[in-house]
Amino acid sequence: MRAGAGWSLLQESKEAGREAARLALRELEQPAVLFVFTTSCYKQEEVLAGVLDETGDVPLVGACGAGIITPAGIFNEGIAVLALAGDRIKAATAITWFDDGDPWDVGKRLGKKLLAGSRASSGLVAVFPDGLASGITEMLQGLYDIMGPGFKYAGGGTGDNLRFIQTYQLTEKCVASSAVAAAIISGCVFGISVEHGWKPMGPPLVITRARGKVVHELDARPAFTVYAERLGGVELEKMPKMGLEHPLGMPNAMGRFVIRDPMQVLPDGAIELATEVPSRAVAYLMHAKHSDLIEVTQRVAAASLSKINSPAFALLFNCVSRSLLLKDSELEHKIYREVFGALPFAGLLTFGEVAAYNDVPIFHNKTLVAAVGGAF
Template sequence: MQVGVGYNQENNSTLAGRLAAEQAVKQSGEPAITFLFSTENYNQKLVFQAVKKVIGKSKLIGACTSGIITNAGVLEKGVGICTISGSEIQAVTCLQENIALSPWKSGEEAGKKLRMSGIDSGTVFVFPDGFAANLSELLRGIYNVLGPDFIYIGGGAGHNLKSFQTHQFTDQGIKSNALAIALVKGINFQIGIGHGWQPAGQPMVITKAEGKKVYEINGRPAFEVYSECLGGFDKINFPSYGMKHPFAIPCVGGNFLIRDPLKIEEDDSITFVTEVPQSTVVTLTEGTFDNLITAAGEVAKTAVNTVKLPKILFLFDCVSRYLLMGKEFKRELKAVMEVIGPDIPVMGMLTFGEVGTFSGIPYFHNKSIVVAAGW
């Protein structure tokens, strides 16, 4: 197994894609699987076409992002490529369109297409449109077909909070409102996932909700309860409070799924980044920068605790952590890099929701960090 990583920040979309791919392929040789991440500053179609010309028959998967994560930091503008070669590597990809129309069915259909390859174990890389509805349902559809014999990792694609059109890539093409998914066998992965948010206050029940909108908590207007729990504040101040106090949903193994509040509506309901089902028990959370940074380091330790030295590290870190921490986000990356050392190449992206497993089951996370060490 040989790994190549290339990054480029040229203004020209075709040139940036070609140079990043050439840099990666020079290190790996002819790849079996290629990962492509590109920021919003580019014509995604031109980047995709340029990369395809360089990687030849390689399978490809990737997505657009608001930032590419490297060993040295985050590129808010750039094209990132990771190519992996090896005679034992098998890969199959699927580009499932219109996932918002029927997330569960779309997940099942994607899972069936991967199953048809005959690959019976490995790692499933999942890159959906991060703004699509019911991504948890999409994951459940995939898992319903593929089951527990696979590792699941990835994250939601997205440009920024102002532009809601995203792009997903596979060797089959480039689409929006889609799911890019790949099944890769022949590379071992160990996964770490965490967030650093701590429950604060008493458990509450979501008594009225639909999709991403929560109308009532404990039988009262959602914003009224949320504000009261934090000492009382006006709607105009919600963005500051919402970034610092997401909700936590108890999950298997004593873990918590984080759900990120996005905005307050006129009827005092709260719209979240990801669905919060009715009748769910939730707890308000809090977390200092030190908590988040420490958690990132622990996640990295879990991932690199392998029998062999990793040859590649994939890192999917929530864009809301990046926006919240600002300059302090460098400390989070430093905590990860200090664990893995300077010699392991890193490929990653800022995600709009993260895909990772608890007890072998894939979940869609918010405000979390996923690290996958491969060898």
């Protein structure tokens, strides 16, 4: 098996897509599948057309995010393409819209479409949901119900560079919004690592009332009142910064924390999060030092690489809010280059990340996911 990475910073959408694909394919005869990562400054249909001009009707899955990760650097605007080739590599893609039913059913339908196009019973399921959608966690549970534990899962939420208006998901068939795009990739093995570096501060809280993404009460009191008190008093206008620096963390049965990003305070004192949380869950305020987050970059990249005997490529999904906190893309990129060496890699700055702590995929916030693939 072989892999190639290409990227483009050209401003014209179709030409940028064409250049990124052409560079990814420069040492490959016939690709089996492509990953395409874009940013919202482009006309997404034209990007797809440019890529397909170079690749033909090859299975393709991709997403629009807040930035791209490439061997040349991390860029807020650009297009990245990772191409995989090999006689054993097989891929099938599918797309399903969130407005077609409840999230659980959306995930189940997505899984059935994927399996209808593939005979694989193991491999990677790459998943790119609309990062603004409700019920992504439930969608992933529905997908897992159909796909099962034979597969590994990685991906990220799509976004529009923090404008929160419209997101884009891609396959070789179309560009979609308010959807989830996914692919099965089989014929190779994957090592996946996921970590965030956030640690609890202070005693636990109980989410006494929540609905969807909105936490109305913590410890039976207005959510923002309790949140502000825990931080020694937070004025409302400072909440965006404090929310970025102090997310909520919910422990799972394995003792690992799933992070949830506060987005805004509502007029009644409720806090809207980036992702849903259940009522009656236990949560902690979390904190992390800059050095903690950088150490996570090193550990995640190295751990994913160490799981594969013959690594051939890497995929990276890094939360945009994590990237904003680090303010040091050059240092992160240096770590990727040092760990992966000459391996082709590509990635996306995401709005939530998809990976499993054990078997079942979870939708994370403020997390880094690395997936390294290689030959059997």
